[in-house]
Amino acid sequence: MNAFKVIQAGLLTLIQDRGRYGQHRLGLTNGGPLDTSAFDWANRLCSNSINATALEVSIGGLILEAQCDTFIAVTGADMALKINNQAAAQWRTLKILAGDTISFGFATCGARAYLAVADGFQIAPSFTSTATVCREAIGGINGEKLKAADSLPCSLVLNRQMLSLPASEMPDYAQSVSLRVILGYQQQSFDSLQQRLFFSSDYQLSDKIDRMGFRLQGQVIRSSLEGILSEGICHGAIQIPADGQPIVLMNDRQTIGGYPKIGSVIALDTARLAQLMPGERINFEQISLEHAHNINHLAKVRQQSIALIEHR
Amino acid sequence: MNIEIAGENSLIIYFADQTSAAVSARVQQTMHALETSLGSLLIDMVPSYASLLVIYDAFGTDQYHVQNCINQVLAQLQNAQPVAGSTIELPAYYSTESGPDLAQLASNANLTIDQVIAIHSEMEYRVYAIGFAPGFAYLGEVDPRIAAPRLSTPRLKVPRGAVAIADRQTAVYPAQSPGGWNLIGLCPTRMFNPQQQPSMPVQVGDSVKFMPIDRAEFLALGGEL
Numbered sequence: 001m002n003a004f005k006v007i008q009a010g011l012l013t014l015i016q017d018r019g020r021y022g023q024h025r026l027g028l029t030n031g032g033p034l035d036t037s038a039f040d041w042a043n044r045l046c047s048n049s050i051n052a053t054a055l056e057v058s059i060g061g062l063i064l065e066a067q068c069d070t071f072i073a074v075t076g077a078d079m080a081l082k083i084n085n086q087a088a089a090q091w092r093t094l095k096i097l098a099g100d101t102i103s104f105g106f107a108t109c110g111a112r113a114y115l116a117v118a119d120g121f122q123i124a125p126s127f128t129s130t131a132t133v134c135r136e137a138i139g140g141i142n143g144e145k146l147k148a149a150d151s152l153p154c155s156l157v158l159n160r161q162m163l164s165l166p167a168s169e170m171p172d173y174a175q176s177v178s179l180r181v182i183l184g185y186q187q188q189s190f191d192s193l194q195q196r197l198f199f200s201s202d203y204q205l206s207d208k209i210d211r212m213g214f215r216l217q218g219q220v221i222r223s224s225l226e227g228i229l230s231e232g233i234c235h236g237a238i239q240i241p242a243d244g245q246p247i248v249l250m251n252d253r254q255t256i257g258g259y260p261k262i263g264s265v266i267a268l269d270t271a272r273l274a275q276l277m278p279g280e281r282i283n284f285e286q287i288s289l290e291h292a293h294n295i296n297h298l299a300k301v302r303q304q305s306i307a308l309i310e311h312r
Numbered sequence: 313m314n315i316e317i318a319g320e321n322s323l324i325i326y327f328a329d330q331t332s333a334a335v336s337a338r339v340q341q342t343m344h345a346l347e348t349s350l351g352s353l354l355i356d357m358v359p360s361y362a363s364l365l366v367i368y369d370a371f372g373t374d375q376y377h378v379q380n381c382i383n384q385v386l387a388q389l390q391n392a393q394p395v396a397g398s399t400i401e402l403p404a405y406y407s408t409e410s411g412p413d414l415a416q417l418a419s420n421a422n423l424t425i426d427q428v429i430a431i432h433s434e435m436e437y438r439v440y441a442i443g444f445a446p447g448f449a450y451l452g453e454v455d456p457r458i459a460a461p462r463l464s465t466p467r468l469k470v471p472r473g474a475v476a477i478a479d480r481q482t483a484v485y486p487a488q489s490p491g492g493w494n495l496i497g498l499c500p501t502r503m504f505n506p507q508q509q510p511s512m513p514v515q516v517g518d519s520v521k522f523m524p525i526d527r528a529e530f531l532a533l534g535g536e537l
Contacts, residue, residue, distance in 0.1 A: 024358045024365075026504070026512055027446040126506055136446050137487070138506065184317035185324065229331065230441060230450070232358025232365025234319040256360050256443035264319030289375055292320040296370060 002068040004117070006150040010061030010104060015121060015140035015152075017053045020129035024255045030235065031131030031139060032251050034211065034274035035112050036267065037171070037303075038076035042116035045073035045093050045163050045308070052120030053130045055146070057113040060106035062146070064115075066096045071118040071160040077110025077173060077275060092164035092311070110173035110275040118157035133252050135212070162311040169306050176281035179248070179269045181238065182289050185261035189223040190240075197221060198262060199284050203246065207278040211252035213239070214273055216282060220244030223260040230258040236265035238284075248273060266292050268299055315382060321355070321370035323378055324363055325386075331361035331452070336440055338389065339364050340397070340517040345385040350378065359516045360441040361450075397439070397517035402484065404433065404475050404522040405530035406497035410537065411475065413494040417460050431455045432475075432496065433522045437482060439514050447486030447504025447512050451520055454480045466492030473498045473535065475522065500535035 006013075016039070019032025033039035033056050043052045055062070060079045074081050074090045081088045082103045088094055090113070096102070104113065123130040123140065132140030141150055183195075190198070201219035208215040221244050232255060233239075239247045239259040248265055265273070266287075273282065287295070318324040325342065328335045339359045346366060347354065353373045358365040368378050406429040408415050418428045437451035444450075459480045467490065470476070474485040476493035485491060486503035499522075505511055514520060525533070 021356050024356045025442060025516060027442045027444065027448055127511075138446065182317060182320055184319060229329075229361045229363070230443065231360045231363040232318075232324065234322040234365060234367060236319055254443055255358050256441055263317075264322075266320045289317055289320065293370060293374055296320065300371065 001151065002070075002154055002156045004064045004066055004152040004154060006063075006146050006148055006152065007065055007101070008061060008063040009146040009148055009150070010057055010059070010063075012058040013062050013146040014056045014058075014132040014134075015053060015123055015130055015146070016056045016132060017130045018051045019131050019251065020127055020133075020139070023127045024232070026127070027255055028127055028136060028138065029133055029253055029255055030251050031129065031133040033114065034251055035076055035114070035271040037271050038112070039114045040303070041091065041165060042073045042075040042114040043120075045075070045091070045165065046071055046116045046118045047161050047163070048116060048118065048120055052116060053123050054114050054116040054120065057104055057115060059111060060104045060113070062115075063101065063103040064152070066098055066100045066102065068098050068154070068156045070096050070154055070157045072096055072102070072115060074113055074115050076113035077107040079107050079113045080105030089164070091170055093160060093162045095162070107277075111277055112274055117154045118160050119155040122153040122155065135252060163308040164311060166306070166309055173275045175276070176283075177269065177272045177276065178283050178285050179265045179273060180287045180292065180295070181263045181265055181284050182287060182292055183263040185237065185263065186223060186225060186228060187262055189225045189260050190221065190262050191224070194221050194223070195262070198246075199286055201283070203282045205276050205278050205280050205282060209278065211250055213247045213249045213253060216246045216248070218245070221246065221262070223262075225260045227258045228260055230256045233257050233261070234264055236267060236270045237261045238263055238265060250274070266295065268295065313386070315379060317375070318365055322365055322367040323375060323382065324365045325382060326363050328362045331440055333438055335362050336438055336517065341389055342385055345389065346381065349381045349385055353378070358443075360443070397515070397519060399436070399519040399521065400514050401521050401523050402499050402501050402513070403525045403529070403533060404497045404499050405525050405527060405535060406432070406475070407527070409527075410498040410530070411496035413463075414496045417458065417477070417494050417496060420460065421458055423457065428458050428496065429524055431458050432477075432482070433524050435521075437520045439516050439518045439520060442512075442516055445486055445489055449483060449503065449512075449514050449520070451482045452480060454482050456480065460494045462492040463494065466490055470495065471498070473500060473503075475499050498530065498535055498537075500530055500533035
């Protein structure tokens with residue numbers, strides 16, 4: 001069979017496409033890549049469609065064996081990628097032959113890497129998507145993270161354009177990020193002092209991070225509300241529970257919840273948050289919804305206009 | 313009624329401070345009407361007790377257009393007929409064997425176990441929201457006589473099908489999970505089955521009535537103890 005065999009699954013490796021949409025009313029969350037930007041580059045470097053199924057490798061430790069000839073690209077966190085024990089470059093198309101071993105070390109810069117394969121991994125979608133959400137036991141292979149001996153079906157591909165991302169465009173996964181926030185939801189329950197504290201304080205990423213939410217540590221913020229009638233939670237929403245420590249809600253968040261929220265982080269910045277490790281620094285910057293609209297459109301145009309370098 | 317920004321591509325409509333059958337019906341009506349008026353600009357919606365989160369394609373439109381659509385839908389809603397949900401009967405095997413908190417709940421309420429079962433099963437509940445886990449339907453409202461606070465220490469494992477009470481809400485656990493609700497019985501109907509179409513027996517806006525069954529019926533319906 002044309003496939004990759006999992007020799008070692010790594011800490012947390014998940015089959016992901018761009019996520020599951022239109023299913024919230026069944027209680028299903030989005031899933032999908034935490035760093036959509038790095039995910040998209042991996043697919044683009046393989047000349048794939050935008051929603052092709054790829055792997056999200058958190059922290060590292062993944063080892064695969066190719067069972068057919070194809071092409072791959074690895075983007076995102078630097079994980080000392082090796083092919084047959086030889087160092088290999090990330091952010092470019094790589095030719096793979098049957099029998100090759102692809103191994104990831106552990107992240108030295110950033111936290112999540114993405115591995116795309118030419119034409120994508122061939123996984124049957126559930127509820128319109130292949131995105132794995134372990135908590136819901138949905139997507140991927142039986143709704144689980146990868147484990148040793150799993151087989152990842154793909155296509156035999158003999159020809160593909162060899163591309164790389166110009167070095168000037170490679171993201172710099174700094175150890176601190178400024179997250180742009182649109183005020184919303186229960187913002188009025190945070191008085192002006194609380195809002196100033198929130199936007200002027202430095203936070204640290206705690207070790208309580210998972211695909212549901214990233215819990216931060218730092219200045220305590222108080223809402224005048226203790227709880228609210230449970231309501232829909234959007235991606236990036238910043239929940240402030242009773243201990244006053246913000247939680248940024250990510251791709252696998254619960255669809256509804258009852259904690260007050262001060263607003264939401266834009267997706268371009270949750271992608272950067274996803275590349276941080278515990279202990280790294282975060283602060284928040286307030287922007288308007290109109291500004292976010294412009295930022296998103298400019299980022300899209302800019303990403304599309306980046307010319308990839310062709311290799312022979 | 314007010315509309316707030318939720319995020320870069322979402323608005324949330326608040327219909328009231330508290331929920332009621334009438335408020336819940338308006339959430340449903342608005343959701344159906346927005347499906348038509350927003351069409352392919354709509355990414356997803358989350359209906360809840362008294363609010364509706366609307367997530368739209370921010371590359372195809374902006375909040376002003378979406379806000380306009382919402383305002384138009386809400387204006388037309390005034391005269392609209394409420395959408396009637398279906399009524400679904402769910403079998404429930406109430407017992408101390410299948411509901412480890414039934415005896416304690418009854419004694420705290422100064423009722424007999426049979427009285428608790430009678431009160432829980434005679435009420436028709438409304439599906440107010442679905443969330444927490446796929447297929448977890450929040451049903452309300454439970455008769456105040458049998459309302460019970462969440463356990464002080466949540467269980468690590470609540471079995472699939474557990475019929476449970478927390479405050480004035482009741483629910484059937486769709487899958488084994490941790491949980492702090494009071495367990496009073498087991499329901500053999502799968503509340504979420506990804507292999508089935510539809511994957512859930514209920515949706516927001518439907519009514520649910522529990523039908524007491526005995527041990528033999530429970531096992532015959534595929535229940536597991």
